[in-house]
Amino acid sequence: MNRKIRQIICVILSLICVVSIWYKPVLANEKSSNYSDIDSRLKKEIKELHIPGMAIAIVNYKEVLFSETYGNCDNLDTPFIIGSLSKSFTALAVMQLVEEEKVDLDTKISDYIDTSAYFINASDGDRITIRQLLNQTSGLGTYQRFGNAKITESYGQHQYANINYGLLGEIIETVSGVSYSEYMDKNIFSPLSMSHTAATLIQSKENGLITGYRNYFGLPIAGEPDYPDKYSWSTVPAGYLSSSVSDMAKYLQMYLNGGMGIVSQNSLNAMLYDNVYVDGDSPYYYGMGWTLTEEYTEPVLGHSGLVENYMSNMFLLPESGLGIIFLINMNDYLVTNQLADIISKNVIFALLGREQYDISGSPYIVRHLLLNGAYLALVAVAVYPIATIRKWKKKKQTTRLILFDITRHGILPLLLLCLPYMVGIPLWVVWYFVKDLFLVLLVNSSLLLVMGLYKILFAVFKT
Numbered sequence: 001m002n003r004k005i006r007q008i009i010c011v012i013l014s015l016i017c018v019v020s021i022w023y024k025p026v027l028a029n030e031k032s033s034n035y036s037d038i039d040s041r042l043k044k045e046i047k048e049l050h051i052p053g054m055a056i057a058i059v060n061y062k063e064v065l066f067s068e069t070y071g072n073c074d075n076l077d078t079p080f081i082i083g084s085l086s087k088s089f090t091a092l093a094v095m096q097l098v099e100e101e102k103v104d105l106d107t108k109i110s111d112y113i114d115t116s117a118y119f120i121n122a123s124d125g126d127r128i129t130i131r132q133l134l135n136q137t138s139g140l141g142t143y144q145r146f147g148n149a150k151i152t153e154s155y156g157q158h159q160y161a162n163i164n165y166g167l168l169g170e171i172i173e174t175v176s177g178v179s180y181s182e183y184m185d186k187n188i189f190s191p192l193s194m195s196h197t198a199a200t201l202i203q204s205k206e207n208g209l210i211t212g213y214r215n216y217f218g219l220p221i222a223g224e225p226d227y228p229d230k231y232s233w234s235t236v237p238a239g240y241l242s243s244s245v246s247d248m249a250k251y252l253q254m255y256l257n258g259g260m261g262i263v264s265q266n267s268l269n270a271m272l273y274d275n276v277y278v279d280g281d282s283p284y285y286y287g288m289g290w291t292l293t294e295e296y297t298e299p300v301l302g303h304s305g306l307v308e309n310y311m312s313n314m315f316l317l318p319e320s321g322l323g324i325i326f327l328i329n330m331n332d333y334l335v336t337n338q339l340a341d342i343i344s345k346n347v348i349f350a351l352l353g354r355e356q357y358d359i360s361g362s363p364y365i366v367r368h369l370l371l372n373g374a375y376l377a378l379v380a381v382a383v384y385p386i387a388t389i390r391k392w393k394k395k396k397q398t399t400r401l402i403l404f405d406i407t408r409h410g411i412l413p414l415l416l417l418c419l420p421y422m423v424g425i426p427l428w429v430v431w432y433f434v435k436d437l438f439l440v441l442l443v444n445s446s447l448l449l450v451m452g453l454y455k456i457l458f459a460v461f462k463t
Contacts, residue, residue, distance in 0.1 A: 035066040038350050045343050046070045049336050049364050052213050052220050053329045055080070055245040056347070060321050061256040064249050072210070073329065077196045079207045079242040080327040081225055082312045083305020086241040087165045088271070088289030089188060089251075091134055093172050095267040095288070096187055102175045105131040105270075112171045119149045127151060130171070133164040134288040135276050140164055143426055146231050158278045158286050162238040165289075169237025180237055191262060192254060194247035201227040204242035212309030215332035216436045217375070218368030226308050226432060233429075239307055245325050248314065252323030255316055272301055272316075290316075297352050304341070308432055311337060313344040322351060333434045335367045375440045381412070382444040385451045397459065409452025413445035 035058070046054055053073035058066040067076055097103040106129050109115065115125025128151070132138040139155025144163045152159070169180045176183045181199035189197045198204045213220035228235050243251070255272075258265040275287035285292040290301050298319040305312035309331050315324040326344050330336065339359060346356040385392070385408065395401060419441065420430045431438045 038066065038347060039068055041346065041350075041356070042068070042070065042343065045346070045359050048359055048362070049339050049343075050220065051328055051330055051336065051340070053210060055327045057245040057249040057252075057325050058347070058351070059249045059253050059256070059323045061253060065322075067245060067249065069245075073327075075208075075244075076246040077208070077244045078210050079196050079198070079204055079244045079247075080210055080312065080329055081204070081212065081240055081242050081307050081310040082248070082327065083239050083307045083310060084162075085243075085248075085303055085305040085312050085314055086237060086239050088303060088314075089184065089241055090165050090168050090172070090237040091271050091289035092188060092263060093183060094130065094134065094168055095263050095271060097172065097175055099263060099267060103130060103171070105129065105134070109133065109167060109171065113167070113174050118146045118167065118170070121150060124149070124151045127155070130168070131274075132156075133168050135274075136160055136164050136286060137276055138164055143233065143429065145233055158276050160286075162234040165238035166235035169235060172237070184241075188262060189247075192247075192250050192260070194243065194250055197241065197243040197247045199236055199241055201225070201240075207242065207244075209242055210329045212307075213330040214309045214435060215330065215336065217372055218335075218365075220330055220332070223309055225310070233432075234307070239305065243327075245327055248325040248327070249323070252314065252316065252325060256321060256323055296348060297354065300348065306331060306337065306433075311340060313341070315344070315348060317348070317351070320351065324348065324351075331433065334371060334437070335364060339363060375436070378416070378440055378444045381408075382447040382451075385409070386447070389451075389454075392455070393458065405452065405455060409448050409455065413448040413452075416441045416445045 042054075042056065051071060053069070053071035055069045055073050055076060055078065056067065057064055057076070069076060069078070073080075094103060098105060103112070108126050109128050109130060110122070110125035112130075113125070114122075116122035119125055128138045128140075136158050137156055138161070139151035139153075139157075139159070140149055140161045140163050141152050141154075142159060142161045144150070144161060146163070146166065149163055149167075172183055173180055178186075181203070184199045188194070196207045198207055201209075211222045212225055214223050215221070225240075226232075228240055234240065254260045254262055255268060259268050271288040272290050272292070273287060275285035275290075275292055278284050278286050278291075282293065282295055284294075287301075290303055292299060292301050294300075298317060300315055300317055302313065302315040309329065311328045311331055313324075313326040316322070317324075324344070324347060326340075326347075328340060342357050342359060346359075349356045417427065420427050427438070427441075430441070
């Protein structure tokens with residue numbers, strides 16, 4: 001390959017790695033808990049990050065203090081798919097059944113469901129309790145599904161896995177004798193007057209589900225959600241409820257008001273504070289569908305949500321008596337998602353009177369340009385052998401050239417396909433959440449492999 005091309009590719013790849021690791025928004029001097037200032041800042045940030053639509057609400061125990069919609073979301077009653085915020089609803093339903101003495105938190109799950117339908121070894125269900133599913137200490141793996149579930153070495157330690165809450169959904173159905181959606185409608189949504197919240201795709205669309213967007217090479221493209229069935233990686237109880245900010249405001253107020261007859265304060269305390277320590281870059285505690293972090297000036301409870309074309313965040317600030325909900329109708333895994341988390345942090349900082357992060361300098365455009373540059377570099381690597389095949393045929397097949405082609409057409413494409421696994425993510429997860437990257441990896445790997453096969457056949461038949 002031409003030396004200049006190799007140098008350009010190396011520079012582009014180095015830049016994207018540096019930007020991905022290095023970029024951290026700086027704290028601005030602006031401090032404000034004025035809601036008009038928060039609104040103005042959000043309008044600027046939404047535009048800066050090219051987010052199609054967003055809705056937010058801030059509440060205390062008795063009223064909505066601030067609520068607004070942005071972009072193509074023009075109604076506070078418009079539902080979004082809320083992702084893993086669904087887990088807290090599932091935990092809440094379980095606690096209702098605990099209060100009715102139909103479920104015991106420390107009883108093995110095999111007492112409630114036929115575990116042979118979900119586990120490779122049904123006896124694993126004798127080792128896992130309801131509490132362990134709620135706290136995600138069951139030992140079940142992050143990427144497991146119904147039918148291939150098994151306890152791993154993480155048993156007893158926190159390991160985030162959708163299957164935990166999928167199993168809780170099955171237990172709710174078995175114990176209550178009705179479907180998950182029927183149970184939620186009757187026991188949570190209706191009592192809280194959450195009329196724009198649903199546990200089925202049909203009802204979500206009837207409620208006016210906002211169109212979600214996936215990001216392809218920096219362009220938000222509208223598309224249908226990959227709504228799950230029973231055997232999907234994620235399930236409705238783990239991540240596919242839909243709700244509006246107006247409904248989620250009522251939901252958060254329920255926590256601020258001691259349960260409002262949905263559950264007792266003791267049950268809420270168990271959900272929020274009977275938690276396990278989770279190590280990481282920013283250590284936190286995981287309760288029952290809620291996390292607890294001490295990275296702010298007061299303890300903050302919360303949970304984030306992400307599906308293929310929606311993301312969300314909710315928070316409770318018990319000392320300040322506040323609840324906050326964010327709903328966004330886009331997933332841009334490699335760029336916007338991290339920056340959107342900063343948007344939500346800025347609102348918390350504003351409410352606590354702290355300095356906020358400054359999101360400026362067109363980070364959305366800059367990052368996507370660098371990502372697309374890296375993608376183009378891979379395309380150049382894959383297309384170059386095709387464009388120069390005539391020249392290659394005339395070359396003498398030296399040991400050096402053969403080794404180079406083995407690296408280029410064998411080792412490199414395999415490395416590209418294995419790259420997600422090397423960072424602990426299956427390739428099929430990349431397909432769900434970062435489709436443009438998946439296409440780049442698959443197409444370029446295929447081109448390199450096919451061209452390598454062509455060269456082998458040419459060498460064989462030439463001799």
